[in-house]
Amino acid sequence: MGSPSVDIATKLATAGIGVLGTSIFVGREPGLSTLTITLLDVGGAAPNPKYARDFLDLQIVVKGAPNDYVSARTKAEAIKNNLLGAAAYTVGTEIYFAFNMRGDINFIGYDKNNQPSFTLNFRIIKDYGDVGNRLSL
Secondary structure, three states: OOOHHHHHHHHHHHOOOOOEOOOEEEOOOOOOOOOEEEEEEEEEEOOOOOEOEEEEEEEEEEEOOOOOHHHHHHHHHHHHHHHOOOOOEEEOOEEEEEEEEOOOOEEEEEOOOOOEEEEEEEEEEEEOOOEOOEEOO
16 A cells, blocks of 8 residues: 555646656655645544545645745646546555545745745545455445
8 A cells, every 4th residue: 555645646747737756745845945746644534444445634735936926826726626526546456536625725824935835635535455354345
């Protein structure tokens, strides 16, 4: 089982939203002064104990270049439009579906370098093959 953040980052890169390792990152913001997208696995509801179904929460942070609110907000919109309501996305035996947002895009302010940041919080369901004591659906 892979990291949901890695799998969804790959989906965004494939869609042309950014480039892995250049503008799209997983697990840690890179501290660059350019527009970046960082995906974080942030838990979710309790997994199903009988079936191999997880209810994942994923946070995406879009940080803009200094004083470039508009480009950062535009990139956040592009991510929203790409993921929200997306068709099922399969990575190996893992199937991601039900791409829902927990709220709309959030502006969280500027950092000490005048870089604007936005967050998008998604709830995604993931099914996969038999694992441990849980059965595939």
